[in-house]
Structure formats: structure tokens, C-alpha cells
Amino acid sequence: MPKTIDYPRTSYTSAWEVAEVVDDTGGKCAIETAARKLNRKVSGSFKAIIGSAVKFGLLTSKREFLTTTNLFRRIKHAYDKQEERIYHREAFLHPPLFTQICRKFRNRELPVHMLDVMLLREFGVEExxxxxxxxxxxxxxxxxxxxxxxxxxxxxxxxxxxQGPRKELSNSEMPLNLFKGVPPTNASAAITPPEQRLPLAQADSGTNGISTSQDFVPPHRTSDPVSNLFGLDTDDLEDDKEDTNDFQSTRPTSNARFVPPVFAATPTAPEEAPVASQQPVATQQPVSTPVTKASAPEMLQKPSSRPITGGATTPNLSYSIHISGPGLDTRLEIQDPEDLLLASALLDKIRRQLTR
DNA sequence: TACCGCGATTCCATATCACT
DNA sequence: AGTGATATGGAATCGCGGTA
Known part of the structure; x- marks a missing residue:
């Protein structure tokens, strides 16, 4: 296969539309048939929608044929609207990236104005x-x-x-979603490393044809400075990293200074920050660098390229930008050229908003 | 009318699968 | 192991609708 991505490129509604068409034909039909029913050609875009439906766990695609999954049928045959929405949510969270985003911003405001930048910078989404x-x-x-x-x-x-008790009605037939496998009763549940969730995900395979390979998490997700700048936890991301990520959490001491008021004011922020240092991950995935070592974005791994600034450990060269506006109130700490890229991206977005 | 944004389409590249 | 078919992502382009 070409380089696979673990996120859908099209909307959930379009994916659902295709799945419904497939269901209308008896739960299995050719791609061409589905396209014809939607008055579309079997083009790259249509295949992108199919790919999204597969990633949402609504369809399986094999040899030009599309088949609805058990998850789709659960949604379709939900007892009531509430249950339908629960299963829709399960489908929506099927792509690991979307689960990651939800965990990252749990109980917090999603920076919708620059989510694309964060996806680009932090989640490995192509520009x-x-x-x-x-x-x-x-x-x-x-x-x-x-x-x-x-x-x-x-x-x-x-x-x-x-929603636990309600789902047991049909639990025996359907697979668990990624986030369902996580013990949900305490805060640490949210940061359960993927290797712990994997067995559940593996148990999924075969029950509905949903590939567990979608549990793949882009390797270049890092404890991005974007997160640091916004005071976001990167716990779940770091969990996924291997020993190549020894630059993780290279700025723990500076994190607190990066927390913008908008996020610091959120109720969960105080409990999130300590979690980062209490990660059980340290015992599961030994990190070559001490916990106290400052984390660094990619550029900080190349000290030779930055001989003057000395990296994040030199606090004497620090600038800050405070930007507030509609739906935005943030403070950027500029300590290395990487931060300038972020500031530039943010300013570009603002420029686009203003020139509309 | 020109420009812009968005979605659709086409074509290409490439990894994987299935078959010999 | 080699080869062709298949599946899927990426890039370029096109067409349409909205707006100044």
C-alpha cells in the first residue's frame, strides 16, 4: 500500500451517506453501484469517501465490494436516538487520530481557529x-x-x-472501540498507553472486518511546542512514542509559563499537568533521558544548528506574544525559531480572517 | 466580470495481495 | 521469487457558486 494515513479525509456525514447506500442494497454492493446510486463517478474523491467510511468503521472494502459493518448496523438499528448517537460517537472515534484529539482536549476548548495548524504540526497530518x-x-x-x-x-x-450498561445489550456481537477498551473510571484511564489497549483492539479484528491496523498512530507526533504553548497535555501522544522520542517533555519547567489563561482557567488543567510527570509510561517504555530533562521539538535535536540560543534551557532569550480576539486568547512564548513558525502560522490565520 | 474558495475529477505513484 | 492486479494516497486541474 502507499503510505497509509489513519485519519479520514472527508466528513463523517459523507462517509455515512455512502454506508447508507450500501446498506440500501442489502449491506453489500460494488463501489460502482454505490457511486451510481449517489450520482457520482468512481473517482479519487469518491474513493476518499469510501476510505473515510472504512476508517470510521462503517464499511469494509474488499475487491471493489463494499460491505457494511456490525457497527453500522448497530447504529442503523439502534433502539432509540440516544443509543444511535452513542454508536455514531463510537464510529466517529474509530480513527485513532480523532480519539487522540478528543483525549488531548478533553473538557477543554478546542482551538477550532487553528486546529488545522495543530493537526499539521502535531498529528502528522499532511498540509x-x-x-x-x-x-x-x-x-x-x-x-x-x-x-x-x-x-x-x-x-x-x-x-x-x-453509557456502559446500555451497550451491553449488543456487546457480544460488536467490537469495542479504542476508547472503550480503556478503563474509564479514573483519570489515568485516559492516558492508557496504546499497547495496553491493543489486545482489545486486536480482539476486534475479524468480528466485523474492521482492521486493527487503524490503531496505528503517526510516529512523528511529538510533544509539540504547539501543545506546550497552549498548555495542552501530550500524555497520550508520548505514550505512543518509542525510544526515538527521547526529546519528549524537554520543556517541562517552561510548560507552566506557556499555559495561556484560556486553558489555565479550565477545571481540568491543574490535574492534567501533574499527570504528565506521573506517567506510568516511564516504567513501560524506558526513556533514555531523565524525566527532568527538558523536552525539545525537532529543531532542538540539532544543537549544532542552533549554537547561539542554547535551546529551551536558556531562558534569558525569550519573547512573548499575547494575542486575543474572537475565540482566541493566547500567549506565545518565543524561545526558538520553531516557535516563530507557530506564531507566523497563527498570524497568517488572523490575516486571512481579517481579509475576508 | 474577475477573483476566490471549495469540492470533484483525473492521473500518477507505490505498497500489498494473489497467483503462478 | 517474480509478476500482474488491486487499493489507496498525493498532486494537479477543472468546474461551479459566491462575492466584490
Whole structure:
């Protein structure tokens, strides 16, 4: 296969539309048939929608044939609207990236104005796809009631805990989603490393044809300075990293200074920060660098290229930018050229907003 | 009317699968 | 192991609708 991505390129609604068409034909049909029913050609874009439907766990695609999954049928045959929404949520969170985003912003405001930048910088989403993926996430998240009007992301683990008893009705048949496998009763559940969730995900395979390979997490997700600048936890991301990520959390001491008021004021922020240092990950995935060592974005791994500034450990060369506006109130600490890229990206977005 | 943004389409590249 | 078919992502381009 070509380089595979673990996020859908199109919206959840379009993916659902295709799945419904397939279901209308008896749960299995040719791609061409589905395209014809939607008055479309079997083009790259249509295949992108199919790919999204597969990534959402609504369809399986094999040899020009599309088949609806058990998850789709669960949604379709939900007892009531509430249950339907629960299963829609499960489907929406099927792409690991979307689960990661929800965990990262749980109980916090999603920076919708620069989600695409964050996807680009932090989640390994290609630049050409970033805006589309961001839009797909926002629209889908609103649809499944994960994102409210104030752009606050719900705690998916808590939602899952609340919905536990109801789901047992059909649990025997259907696979668990990634976030369902996580013990939802305490805060640490949200940071369960993927290797712990894997067995559950593996148990999924074969039950509905949903490939567990989608559990793949882009390797170049890092404890990005974007997160640091916004005071976001990168716990779940770091969990996924291997020993190549010894630059993780290279700025722990500076993190606190980066927390902008908008996030620092959120109720969960105080408990998130300590979690980062209490990560059980340290025992599961030994990190070559001490916990106290400052974390660094990619550029900090090349000290030779930055002989003058001395990296994040030299606090005497520090600038800050405070930007506030509609839906935005943040403070950027500029300590290395990498931070300038972020500031530039943010300013570009503002420029685009102003020139509309 | 020109420009812009967005979605759709086409074509190409490439990894994987299935078959011999 | 080699080869062709298949599946899927990426890039370029096109077409349409909205707006100044």
C-alpha cells in the first residue's frame, strides 16, 4: 500500500451517506453501484469517501465490494436516538487520530481557529489535508455531540463510563472501540498507553472486518511546542512514542509559563499537568533521558544548528506574544525559531480572517 | 466580470495481495 | 521469487457558486 494515513479525509456525514447506500442494497454492493446510486463517478474523491467510511468503521472494502459493518448496523438499528448517537460517537472515534484529539482536549476548548495548524504540526497530518481533516473533525464532533457550542470537547472516557450498561445489550456481537477498551473510571484511564489497549483492539479484528491496523498512530507526533504553548497535555501522544522520542517533555519547567489563561482557567488543567510527570509510561517504555530533562521539538535535536540560543534551557532569550480576539486568547512564548513558525502560522490565520 | 474558495475529477505513484 | 492486479494516497486541474 502507499503510505497509509489513519485519519479520514472527508466528513463523517459523507462517509455515512455512502454506508447508507450500501446498506440500501442489502449491506453489500460494488463501489460502482454505490457511486451510481449517489450520482457520482468512481473517482479519487469518491474513493476518499469510501476510505473515510472504512476508517470510521462503517464499511469494509474488499475487491471493489463494499460491505457494511456490525457497527453500522448497530447504529442503523439502534433502539432509540440516544443509543444511535452513542454508536455514531463510537464510529466517529474509530480513527485513532480523532480519539487522540478528543483525549488531548478533553473538557477543554478546542482551538477550532487553528486546529488545522495543530493537526499539521502535531498529528502528522499532511498540509494539504489539514484543513479538510480539521473541518471533518469539527463537523463530525458536533454531530455526535462531542463538541458543544462553546467548542468544549467532552470527556469521551467519561461518556463511555456513563453509557456502559446500555451497550451491553449488543456487546457480544460488536467490537469495542479504542476508547472503550480503556478503563474509564479514573483519570489515568485516559492516558492508557496504546499497547495496553491493543489486545482489545486486536480482539476486534475479524468480528466485523474492521482492521486493527487503524490503531496505528503517526510516529512523528511529538510533544509539540504547539501543545506546550497552549498548555495542552501530550500524555497520550508520548505514550505512543518509542525510544526515538527521547526529546519528549524537554520543556517541562517552561510548560507552566506557556499555559495561556484560556486553558489555565479550565477545571481540568491543574490535574492534567501533574499527570504528565506521573506517567506510568516511564516504567513501560524506558526513556533514555531523565524525566527532568527538558523536552525539545525537532529543531532542538540539532544543537549544532542552533549554537547561539542554547535551546529551551536558556531562558534569558525569550519573547512573548499575547494575542486575543474572537475565540482566541493566547500567549506565545518565543524561545526558538520553531516557535516563530507557530506564531507566523497563527498570524497568517488572523490575516486571512481579517481579509475576508 | 474577475477573483476566490471549495469540492470533484483525473492521473500518477507505490505498497500489498494473489497467483503462478 | 517474480509478476500482474488491486487499493489507496498525493498532486494537479477543472468546474461551479459566491462575492466584490
Amino acid at each position: 494539504i489535508n489539514a484543513q479538510g481533516v480539521a473541518k471533518a473533525f469539527i463537523d463530525g464532533a458536533r454531530m455526535v455531540a462531542i463538541l458543544d457550542e462553546q467548542n468544549i470537547i467532552a470527556d469521551i472516557d467519561q461518556l463511555d463510563a456513563q
